[in-house]
Amino acid sequence: MNEVKEKKKIGLTTRIFIALIAGAIVGIALNMFAADVDFVQNVLVNGIFYVVGQGFIRLMQMLVVPLVFCSLICGATAIGDSKTLGKVGVKIIGFYIFTTMMAVAVALGIGLLIKPGMGLDMSQIQTAEVAASSDSVSFAETLLNIIPKNPIGALANGEMLQVIVFALIVGVILAKLQDKTQLVTNFFQQGNDIMMEMTMMVMGLAPIGVFCLIAKTFAGLGFSAMVPMFKYMGAVLLALFIQCCGVYQILLALLTRLNPLRFLKKFAPVMGFAFSTATSNATIPMNIDTLEEKIGVNRRISSFTIPLGATINMDGTSIMQGVAVVFVAQAFGIQLSPADYLTVIATATLASIGTAGVPSVGLVTLAMVFDSVGLPVAGIGLIMGIDRILDMARTAVNITGDAVCTTIVAHQDGALDKSVFNKN
Template sequence: MSLTSRILIAMAAGLGVGILINLVNATGWLWPAMDYGLNEIVVVGVFDAVGRIFVASLKLLVVPLVFVSLVCGASGLGESSRMGAMAAKTLLLYLITTAIAISLALLLGTIIRPGDGIGMGEASTFASQSAPSLKDVIVNIFPSNPVKAMADGNMLQVIVFSILMGIAISRSGNHGQQIRAWFENMNEIIMKMVGILMELAPYGVFCLLAKLFAELGAGAILELGLYFSTVLLALLLHGFGVYGLLLKLLTRVNPLTFFKHLRPVMMFAFSTASSSATLPVTLRTAEEKLGVDNRVASFTIPLGATINMDGTAIMQGVATAFIAQAYQIDIGLTGYLTVILTATLASIGTAGVPGVGLITLAMVLQQVGLPVEGIALIIGVDRLLDMIRTAVNVTGDSMVTMTVAKSEGAWDQQVFETEAKAETQKA
C-alpha cells in the first residue's frame, strides 16, 4: 500500500475515532469506563503524546534541512547572476498570489455575507499580541547571531545566513568545492532521515486528528456553518482554481498531475497545521516527484514556508468581512483595500506555526477600525480551518517553486512524468 493511501486511511480513522470519543464524552453512552480516567489515558495521554512527538520530529529536521539544502543550492547558483533574478521572481509571485487570495476572500465575504444576523455576546477574552511592523520584519531578516537564529527557529535569518554561506563557498575555489561536497553528502543523509520519518507518518496523523476531534467534535463546525463554509469555499477555489490556472498559464504543466504528486504534502499540512513542520515533506516531494532542481527548491520552499501564507490571508479576508457584518460596521472600499495591503504585508511576518493567523488578524482588524473582540466569534472553528489553510499554503509554495524552476531551466520533465506514470500504475 502506498504512503498516500496509508495516510488517507489514518486520517479517516482519526476523524472517526475522535468524533466517536467526543460523542461518548458528551452523552456518557456506551463507554462508562470514560468516567474512570480512560479518556485521560487514551486522548490526553497516548494520542496527545504520539502526536506531539510526531510534530516535534518533523520540526527537528526543519533547521538542518533548510540550512544544508540551501547552502547546497546557493553554492551552485552563487557563481552566476541568476540568484538575484530567481529571488525577485519568487518574492513577486508570492506577493501576487497572496494579494489574489485576500481579494477572493473579501469578494466571497461580501457576496455571501456570513456575518449577517449573528447575535453578539460578551466581549472576548482573546488577548491579542502585537504583530511586528514591516520595518521590524525587514530588520529582523538579517541575523546578528546565526547560531541563535537556528536555535530559535528564526527561518528568515537562517535563510539569509545559508545563502551568504553558499555564495561564499561558490567563490572560494578548491576549498569551497571540498566544503560543498561535504554539504551535499550531508543533504543526502538528512533526506534519508525524512524518508524514515515518512514511514511513521500514518501513526502520527491518526493521533493528531483523533485528539483534535475528540476535544472539538463535529458540533464546532455547525455553530458557525456559514462562516466555515465561506472560508472553505475560498480556500478550495484558491488552492485548486487559482493555483491550477496560474500553473497552466505560466508553465503549461498539467495541474491534475501536479495536484496528484502533492497529495502527501497537503495531507501532512492538514494534519500538522504547520507549514514549517511540513517543510521536509514539501522539499522532498518537490525534488523527487515534481522534478525541481535542488538549487531552486532549497530556496523557494523554505522562503515560502516563512512568508507565503495565502490560506491565512484568506481567513483574514473572510473574517474581516464577517466581523464587520456581525457588528454592522461598514468599512467601505478604502477599508477593504487597506485589508488587502495589510494582510499581504502581514503574511511576510507570519510564522508557519498553528494559530498564528489570529495574531495578524488582530492587526488587520485594528487597521480598519473593527473591534478585536470579534475574534471570539470565530476562534472556536479556527483550529479546523487552520489545518485546511495550511494545506493551501504548502500548495502555493510548490506551485511557485514549479513556476520558478521552469523559468530557470531547472525543472526535469522526465521525473515529473515518470512519477505520474508510477502513481497511475499503483492506483
C-alpha cells in the same frame, strides 16, 4: 531498487490517509458517545492523544531550523552563479507576493459575497481572549528585523526570516569561492543529508501522530458548537478551493502549458500530508522529492524555493485572515471602508511573510491584521474552536502555492523536465 523505494513511499502515504480517516471516525465517536466520560476525556483525549500528537509536532519543529538552514545553503550553492541565484530569487519572491495578494483579494470577495457574520447572535458565542502583542511595529522596523544582529541567536530562537537571510548569504559566498571552501560546502551538504534522513525517520511515525492529532481535534468539536460557524468555514474553504484549483492552476497552465489536473493528481499525496499535519515545514522534504520525481523540477531550484516558500508564502493563512476580517466585522456590526480592505490586503500579505510554518500560528498574526483596521482582538475567540480543521486545509493550499510557483520558475529557468511530468 527504485520500485521498492516507490512502494515504500506509496505505503506511507496510504497509511497517513488511513490514519486521517480513522482518527476522524474515532474522534467523532468519542464526541458523540463519551463526551461526559472523565476517563475517556482525561486519559485518552487530553492524555494519550494530546501527548502523542503534540510529541509528533515537536519532533517536526525540532527539524525545522537545521533543515531549512542546511537546505537553503545547499540550494543557493547548487545554483552556483550569483547572477542566476538573484534572478531566481527575485522571480520566486515576486510570484509568492503576487499569489498572496490574489489570495487575500479572493478571501475578501468571498467573505463579502457569503456574509458569514450576518445574523450572528453574539450572546450565543463564547468569546476567548487571545494573547497578542499590543506593541505595533513600524514597516521600517519590520524590514530591519529581517537582518539578524546575531545569526546564532536567530538560529537558537527560530527567527525564520533571519535564518533565511543568513543562509542565503552563506550559500552565495560558498558558490562564489567554490574550491577554496569545498570542505565547508561538503559539511553543509552532509548536514542536509543528515537532516533529510532524520526527517524520513520522523515521517515513519507520521501515521501514529496524524491519528492522535485528528482524533483529539474531532473529539473536542461538538457539532452543535460548530453550527453558527458553518458559514464562516464554508467561506474559508470555498476561497481556499478557488485559490488552489483556480488561481494556481490558471497560472500553471498559462505560464508552463502543463496539464493542471495531472499536476493536482501527482501532487495530491503531499497535499494530504500537509492537511493532516497542518505544518508547511514538515512537508519540505516530501515536496522537494515529489517535484523532482513526479513533476520534473530540478532539485537545484526546488531546494532553494521550497524552504523559502514554507516561510514566506502563506496564501492559505492570508485567506483565513481575509475571511475572518469580514466575519468579525459583520458579527460586531462594524462597517469597513474600501480603504480598510486595501489595508487588510497589504497587512495580511506582510503578516504572511513573517508567519512560521507551524500549526495555528496564523491566529497570532491575525491579531496584527485586526489591529490594522480597528477590529476587536477578542473576535479571534469566535473562530478558535474550529481553526484546527481550517488550519489543515490552508496548509495544503500553502504548500501547493509553493510547488506551483517553483514549477513556473523552474520552467522559465530551463530546469523543468516535462517528460517526467508527462510520465504515468
